Amino acid sequence: MTDQHVDREVLDALREVMEDSYPDLLDTFLTDSESRLHQLQKTADAKVLAEVAHSFKGSASNMGAVRLATLCQALEADARNKSPAEIVDLVADISSEFADVRPVYEDERQHALTH
Numbered sequence: 001m002t003d004q005h006v007d008r009e010v011l012d013a014l015r016e017v018m019e020d021s022y023p024d025l026l027d028t029f030l031t032d033s034e035s036r037l038h039q040l041q042k043t044a045d046a047k048v049l050a051e052v053a054h055s056f057k058g059s060a061s062n063m064g065a066v067r068l069a070t071l072c073q074a075l076e077a078d079a080r081n082k083s084p085a086e087i088v089d090l091v092a093d094i095s096s097e098f099a100d101v102r103p104v105y106e107d108e109r110q111h112a113l114t115h
Contacts, residue, residue, distance in 0.1 A: 005097070006104050010064030015112065026109040029063050033098055040075070040091045049079040049087065056094075063105070068097045 015022050036056040043049060057072035071094045079087065 005065070005067050005101050007064035007066050010062075011108060014063070015108075023109050023112045025063075026105050026112065029059055030102065030105055030109075032059055033102075037095055037098055040094060044084060044087070046079040050076050053079065053094075065097075065101050068094065068101060071097055 014025065018025050033056065036052050036059075039052045040049060040056070043052070053072045053076035057069050057076055060066075060069040060072055071090065075087070075090050075094065078090075082090065
């Protein structure tokens with residue numbers, strides 16, 4: 001996994017600051033991401049898309065999921081101006097990117113729990 005997807009320095013800093021709560025933070029990020037992804041996939045409302053993309057962008061950014069945050073930013077900024085087909089494509093990109101980075105966070109969680 002290249003740095004274009006996950007900023008390892010952000011994870012290192014979070015691990016240091018959160019200490020024993022780090023696995024919980026990872027759990028929350030994964031659970032919230034699943035929920036937000038589901039919301040993005042089931043709505044066509046531009047306002048809802050923008051709001052969900054905004055909160056998803058924030059958590060992705062805070063967790064070092066660089067490309068995921070960028071994709072969410074694009075959806076947030078353009079939800080009102082995109083055609084339904086373009087929105088479907090962007091949500092698919094977000095979904096694909098989350099699928100790519102999810103194992104990184106699951107591995108981090110596993111590692112944090114066993115050390």
